Amino acid sequence: MEKLLIRGKKELNGEIVASGAKNSALPILAASLLADSPLKVSNLPHLNDITTMIELLGSMGLDIALSEDMDVLVDASTIKNLNARYELVKTMRASILVLGPLLTKFHRAKVALPGGCAIGSRPVNLHIQAMREMGADIVLENGYIKAKTKGRLKGANISLDPVSVGATENVLMAASLAEGLTTINNAAKEPEVVDLAECLKKMGAEIEGHGTDRIVINGVKTLLGCDFSVMPDRVETATYLTAVAMTGGKIKIKRARPNSVSSVVNKLREAGAVVESGEDWITLEMNNSRPKATSLSTGPYPSFPTDMQAQFIALNSIAEGTATVTENIFENRFTHVQEIARMGGKITLKGNTAIIEGIKSLIGAPVMATDLRASASLVLAGLVADGATEIDRIYHIDRGYERIEEKLNILGADIERIS
């Protein structure tokens, strides 16, 4: 199995280009199911999760053409079956995003229930409830969601509690082809939801209020394909900024979207970083080499993202002072804590809060990646540790960070993939 070997204590300096956003690309690829003509998606990141979504659509019979630069042309007119099989869904929970499109366009869907995952139970009850409110008849049988509807789904007044990114996206897609008006109350405001809504609008959907907590969709009869370029990945951008706040040095990230990372930038400034940005670039410079402890609580956008919590535990583990980090979105999202402790990190867990006492230096050790963002935090810890850190199970990282060792080496890190 492949591992990452990092020899730490190298200052990072230089420029990289942000990749396309995984969490925007996944729903947009699912939205290709809604169109009567091919949808062309560009700026797709080269990631395992994207391959899984393409494989899932391919397994339903969609015709998918891939250009060398990873632009993808998806033609849903060749669809042969309406099943999302367990073998694919279990490797990527975002497969649930095909439920709304299949139901609204083809009036039937069979989607495997995703089950648990490393960061918590992650139910899909809100997705199912919303589809029922739109008139779908749904049974859960043999580990599958079996859904059907007589004719078009009906517009409905849907309220999400708790706010859910995935459920908002599923309803957005379903409502775009439903009969009448749908309102999503307590909708997710994440930039990826806005990106999906913009893509759907380009396909002919009538949507208002995306980016606020009340989205109104007026269902139309048909949607057509279009050309759509997915937004830059804000979690990737924020992860590299945090890396340099830890190692010292200066980074410029090009083709980024700075306003999507404001909550993280505020915390990095609190830690002592100097951050500047233009329309599509952002720089971070660390004037004194050691960051200051920075406490935070995760929350739905525009609050601090849960997808950056692990990276900030890594930052705080070498910061000056003591910080508390509270996780409010996923209950078990602390598996990285034990691994960072193996590198000398002083972290205590109390319920959903980690108390991190910063130390001067971590020490390299063999560690294990347990989920996508947890593995990113181990990479950051390895970059600032004394000696070598070997990270096992890096397939988690390959789900969400495009060419991570290449990008870090460009910046001056010493990191290699070994088997």
Ligand code: UD1
């Ligand atoms: C998405 C992101 C993920 C990010 C998360 C929160 C994608 C592919 N993934 O995941 O990277 O960490 O948003 O920003 O975009 N919930 C329910 N019932 C449901 C659905 C969700 O109770 O039916 C709960 C979840 O357990 C969680 C909270 O709602 O506590 C938020 O989850 P949600 O926003 O749905 O996360 P995802 O869309 O799965």
